[in-house]
Amino acid sequence: MPPKIKSPEEREKLRLLILDSARTLFVERGIEAVSMREIAKQINYSATTLYHYFADKDALLQALCDADFLALANGLREIMKIPDLLARIHALFNGYAQFAFQHPNHYRLMFMTPRTPCNLETTQIQQGNTEQDAYAQLKLVVFEAFDAGLFKPEFNDFELIAQTLWASIHGVCSLEITLGHETWIQWPSLEMRLNTMQNAILQGLLR
Amino acid sequence: MPPKIKSPEEREKLRLLILDSARTLFVERGIEAVSMREIAKQINYSATTLYHYFADKDALLQALCDADFLALANGLREIMKIPDLLARIHALFNGYAQFAFQHPNHYRLMFMTPRTPCNLETTQIQQGNTEQDAYAQLKLVVFEAFDAGLFKPEFNDFELIAQTLWASIHGVCSLEITLGHETWIQWPSLEMRLNTMQNAILQGLLR
DNA sequence: TTTATAAATTAACAATGTTAACTTAACGAC
DNA sequence: GTCGTTAAGTTAACATTGTTAATTTATAAA
Structure with a gap:
């Protein structure tokens, strides 16, 4: 009726x-x-x-995905207010990881499931808009650090640096989600793995 | 008939x-x-x-997966013969990435698709056997480097180091596979991304 | 009161994973 | 050689999936 x-x-x-x-x-x-x-x-x-x-199931999933991207960006927005640059980078790292493990299914859909490339007409998200796009937030911080000359001179493309940082956390998060329950790997605690990655990659990149 | x-x-x-x-x-x-x-x-x-x-579709997929793990380990075995330790690590890095991009669908099934934890009774692979297990190969190299005192003293768990290295390449590979075709991200060439990650993470870890 | 239309439903299609029931042919025992 | 037994396959069927076509229902406008 x-x-x-x-x-x-x-x-x-x-x-x-x-x-x-x-x-x-x-x-x-x-x-x-x-x-x-x-x-x-x-x-x-x-x-x-x-x-x-x-339109179909994919469109529904895509819409879900959009909403989740927004949720991630919103979660990181508070972190972006931290004044100290390095503290902010560390906090972004941890905030991202927290999102991944609090919403592993969302994370999988967002970052681990190949889908038809994001239709720029369909999507609600304004890519590049710092308010809505987590990657744009990361780029912003990295650019600030880049501008302040914090990175080793050989790393001279700030977008490349941002993507390297992203890939490093994503590596830890996605391995945990797919293989975290395999018993034939002796996983140290998730916290240790995240910290080790954080320290290693930042020591590698920073002056 | x-x-x-x-x-x-x-x-x-x-x-x-x-x-x-x-x-x-x-x-x-x-x-x-x-x-x-x-x-x-x-x-x-x-x-x-x-x-x-x-038994069912999952079992078939699992069997496929097993075969692919073997293929990966076989591919890396030649690399393990490289005498110079650092050259070997670099070559492992690249060999792993090459596998990922030559067989993206296999890579997805192996490392990006959560599945019921590998049944140690069912699987054909002998985990820990260097001949069959790529992760065991990585651990071997890392242990050798660890033993030779190549890493910074603060990184004092060689399994943790191995996993950090793994996660770093995996991060680049899996981001490429899921989001490599998104146009709203300005991707530098894959080669640059792999090299940057390699340099950054090794500089971070090595003395 | 009639008519057009938005909002929803039921019925149906083809494809999927999976199982039960059945067929066929080769082997071992007599 | 004949006769079960059983391995190796097949066909038929079930329930579930995404999706579409046809249909109903109730309201708003005429």
């Missing part, structure tokens, strides 16, 4: 409800549990209704 | 045929193309036959 004509606000509300339902399933039971029918059942709609709000 | 009683060799042959068929589909069309029916059709068997050789 369709109570007709939804105001734009109501439409948006249902859109968010769908995303929330998907997120719940996703977080609780992993990506393989996210079926269109299950998402719909959880909010008492039929599966077809979802297709009036998202 | 079942020509009866297969010798153990013949059974093994079909097992390998199935794995090969799966691998082909996998490499050509990505992981989502690997359906039991397709694998079977390609070698003119019915899908059910596959279940006489593998």
Whole structure:
């Protein structure tokens, strides 16, 4: 029974409800549990209704992803206020890792699952906007440090430095997520691994 | 028409045929193309036959994965013969990366896809055996360098060092595989990214 | 009151992983 | 040689998936 004509606000509300339902399933039971029918059942709609709000499953996942990128950027925004430059870099490192381990399923979807390249028309995120884009935040900090001459002179491309820093944390996080439960590897504590990476890579890059 | 009683060799042959068929589909069309029916059709068997050789799809994938771990270890074995220690470490770095980009789908399955922890009873690979286990090879080299006192004294756990090195390359490789085609990131060349990581992390760790 | 349309639903399609039931042919025992 | 037994396969079926077409329902406008 369709109570007709939804105001734009109501439409948006249902859109968010769908995303929330998907997120719940996703977080609780992993990506393989996210079926269109299950998402719909959880909010008492039929599966077809979802297709009036998202073109297909990929589009829905992409939208989820967008929201998560925003969440990450928001989480890091506080950190960006730390005055001391090096302290800020360390805090960014840790903040990023914390996000990864608090939301491993989101992290997987965002950074470990190849998907059709982000459609710049479709996505809500303004890439490069420091408010919304975590990578832009990282670049900002790195540029500041670069400008202050903190890096060894051989590292002379600040974008390359930023990506190296990113890859180093991402390496630790994603190995933990995929292989962290393998018993044939003697993992030291996650904290030690993160600290070691942090110290090693920064000592390598900084003067 | 079942020509009866297969010798153990013949059974093994079909097992390998199935794995090969799966691998082909996998490499050509990505992981989502690997359906039991397709694998079977390609070698003119019915899908059910596959279940006489593998418990389920996961087991088949796991077996594929095992074979790929062996392939990686084999590829690195030549490198392990390089006499100079540092040259060997650099070559390991590059050999690993080369494997990742020559077989991105395999790499994804091996290191970027969470799966049920490797069943030590089921798997063919002898973990810790340098002949078969790439991680064991890395540990060996790192231990040698550790023993020779090449690392800064603050890095005093050679397993932790090995994992840090691993995570650093893996970070570059897996970011490339998942996000390498995103246009909103200005990627320098892959080679530069790999070299930068290599230089930075080794400078950080080495005396 | 009629009509057009937004919002939702039911029914159906083809593809998937997987299992049960059945067929066929070769081997060992007599 | 004939007769079970059993390995090696197949076909048929089930439940679940993403997705689309056809249909219903209730409201807003005429």
